[in-house]
Amino acid sequence: MPQLTITGGFVNRTLFEQAKVELPGPQASWDEWAEATRKVAEATQTRFPMAIDRTGHRVAGPAISYGAEIFAADGTPALVDDGFKTLMAKLVAWMKDGTMARDVWVSQGGAAYQDAAQEFINGRVVYYYSGSWQTGRFEKAIGDAFDWEVVGSPCGPAACSGMPGDAALVAFTRTAAPQAAAKVLDFFASEPVHAQLVERTKKVPAHKGIAAKGLAYQDAGPAGCKALQAWARRVAEIAPAAYACRDYPLNRVMFNATTTRVTQAIVGALLRxxxxxxxxxxxxxxxxxxxxxxxxxxxxxxxxxxxxxxxxxxxxxxxxxxxxxxxxxxxxxxxxxxxxxxxxxx
Amino acid sequence: MHRRIGRNRFAWIFLPPNLVIFGILTYLPIALNFGYATTGGLAVLATERPFVGFENFASLLDCRDYLDPSTCSKDLFWRALFNTGRFVLLQVGFMVLFSLITALVLDREIKGRGFFRGVFFYPVLLNPVVLALIWKWILQREGVLDAFIAAFGGEPILWLMDAGWSFFWVVFVSIWAHTGFYTLILLAGLQAIPKDVYEAAEMDTASPWRKLTRITLPSLMPIMLVVIVLALIKGVQTFDEIHVLTGGGPGSATMPIVQYIYETGFAVQPRLFGLAAFASLLLAALLMVLTLLQLRANRTSYRG
Known part of the structure; x- marks a missing residue:
């Protein structure tokens, strides 16, 4: 069924309260989040101030926020530019100084995927950058253990963008019944049906109008409902470059290369x-x-x-x-x- | 039937089924590998892939400084090659040494000899994936080893997240896993040395060291040669243990050449079949040289 996913941050609110540190605002930068989470981790003896999944996909949004354009003016891929390098240099430095969970990235080789969801569930990460698909899992696994919430993507000088992803309902162009197929698509794309679908399946709507109006998510718990509503609000902040990156058929090539090379930079394997x-x-x-x-x-x-x-x-x-x-x-x-x-x- | 078609021709009745199986599962893939090695692009079907000649070869060997992988176009290939070289040198060297020492000890009339032989051989019985998982649980953050260190008031070490330590543990685990097998071969070699030679040496009041260096080691040398070449071949092929233990990481610090081929061809996009095929041909050439060495060593061993 049609739905959107979006990358962004989860925060352990209980740790912030225990540390008596104010939660950075919605327009806070990555540096401000790093600073705040370091304070929280230090005050609460939490292992990792921040963590980000080991995949080039997850760091693409933040890179775009720092000005990475991913594509040249003629549409050809141009992954490494100043914005991209600025964000990667920050990430590598944070992994080295312990601000970011180094384990997540260096415990794997090649371009293998690794998330830090379990660390967040266990209360060992103050701020975890992943995506909207983790919401259901966190709601179930964390329960009443601590308060958590979605804070979206921190800002860089260019944007506050996450990376979108989605599932879509399509019809084959060669279908024998184009009229019927179109009717089905129209039915699922209609506002009341789509709203009900995403509410019941606890997903982020792939419909601007519905996202703007907001959804009730009656079947979700209070934390899950708040999180899903926060994700839906964040859709408007996705940068055009992020959509272009999502739509590029070979984007995994860029993501895999990013994962491998950033890890090599963290362990110092790219030195001459x-x-x-x-x-x-x-x-x-x-x-x-x-x-x-x-x-x-x-x-x-x-x-x-x-x-x-x-x-x-x-x-x-x-x-x-x-x-x-x-x-x-x-x-x-x-x-x-x-x-x-x-x-x-x- | 045997008489009717003759003794030699009789064999041809049984050969075709095996030839078909080997042909389809071994020789056809080898031929395909040669074909893919000279093609480029991302298509899976050989017919849709453009012929590029030796471009994959040139790409793999495109380096400014062959001793510095960072200057190579395909730097991961060279990193994997260097890792494999370092791994093989350290693993084979120390493993053969430990196997020899263990075989010498277990060849003596010590108490519980059978038990100790079993202890040293036991890891060989384990599946490489299982033993790598066991060691991963021991070495990971908050693993058994860190808990042990912490119990004595020490600071836990991130064994598998530091390039140097993870390489050390990859070599160590491999030695631990395979020493028993080579010990067994060397033990058989030791037991084949005629006892009367030692008796003659004792009558000449030769010291234990002299007996070791003048009788045991020279007599064992042909077997030792076989052991070294076998261990070299096995070392170059190593993949499963490392893949499970470190995944080739951190970064590419422990990535062996077989993992590079696997990731280039199958695991990571873009799937560069041509490049992986050519890299595997280079690996095959290396293994062929080692196999020829083994055959030669076997012949030497047979002649005594």
């Missing part, structure tokens, strides 16, 4: 041998305009490889011998967008 610096190609970001020289060099490649960026300076002997296997390996220079593959997606 000797100087402790990230290698040039990583710092610059391909196609950022600083690689004109390399791209021009690649223009000399044999035809099948012409136009590809990133010629390796060290060539492997069979390649340089024949000239046929010119070592140009990345995406086409003509289509490469700023930072589209600043790190290889090995």
């Amino acid at each position: 041998r000797g100087d402790g610096q990230a290698p040039d190609r990583h710092r610059r970001g391909r196609g950022s305009g600083q690689e004109v020289g390399e791209a021009a060099e690649c223009a000399r490649c044999p035809r099948p490889y012409r136009g590809r960026v990133s010629c390796a300076r060290t060539t492997f002997w069979p390649i340089s011998w024949t000239g046929r296997w010119w070592p140009c390996t990345a995406a086409s220079a003509g289509t490469a967008s700023p930072g589209s593959s600043s790190r290889p997606t090995s």
